Amino acid sequence: GKPKLKRTNVDQLLNKIVYYILGLLIALCTVCGVGSFIWETIRGQLFSLQYAPWLKPLDTAIVIALMRIPSYIIVLNTLVPISLYVSVEMIRLGQSMIINWDLFMYHNETDTPARARSTALNEELGQIKYVFSDKTGTLTQNVMVFLKASINSIQYGGTSGSDEDIAKDPQKTVDFSWNQYADPKFTYDDESLLTAVNNRDPDVDQFFKVLSLCHTVMSSEENGKLTYQAQSPDEEALLTAARNFGYVFLTRTQKTVTMSLLGVTEEYEMLALLDFDNVRKRMSIILRCPDGKIRLFCKGADTTVIPLLNSSHPSKLDATLDHMNLYAREGLRTLIIASKEIADYDYIMWEKTFEEAQLCLEDRDVQI
16 A cells, blocks of 8 residues: 555644634635625625626626635635744754753763754654563663673573673673783673683583684774674674683684684684574584584574483583573573584585585575
């Protein structure tokens, strides 16, 4: 169908008032026209008989009445408040300027004031009755921060507040000054996670390797500083966390991914990359690690990753699920991290099947 023209309540009210006034104007002009016809019929015929005897009195009264109706419209047109629209528009302009000058709507971090791009913005905001939001961050500006983690059924991170809350107590924040690649904006409140990193805990090591390697982020260097260009704030937040804990993603090519592991540069051969989509709800990357072994790194939604996990440690899986549900109840976004070592023979067989799926002309996405 045709697109519906959206109008504010004030516009609709003004239009309704003008319609009523136009109806009143037409009614008054009609009454005046009928009155003119009656007067010409009763009195005007005397003038016609004396000065224009060739005219029929009734026809003369009708013509005169019809001719006087436009005159009445011209005389009474001041009833239509044309200036009302101008006055309302000037009020709207003033309100939009007040929005632009509002200091409470000024964003200090980006030096951006509020900008009312429509003079009717104040009326449109006044019409809002309900605000619907999902957990993707509509109301949080999609500002993602790494806060908590459950690794091998051990919880890390105790503060679920904002960076400002953590910054109020500097003693709680982890010192990342030893890391030349650390992002100064990133703060974390649990020293035990850094201790596990320094002790080279294998589970923590694998956790941060997945964060640092399983993504589609591109890196660049500006003024000697490493910067990331991410498609989503989720990837940027996870990569920034890994970066501060010493697992720094440096660069990528079509065949390799390079990272700095606690100051030691490592290069991984990228064998396959399965990007995130709404069907799989997970992202996977297959790499040949510096030790020559092939590993699969995966991250995604719990509904798709958990059914694929090895159930040989049910107690640890149950503890991890409890932690994940706890984080979800706190309003945090959750993500499952997983990895698997793949035998060369298994990878060769899978690669053959994967290449056939890529060359498939029908139902290619389903086959992949």
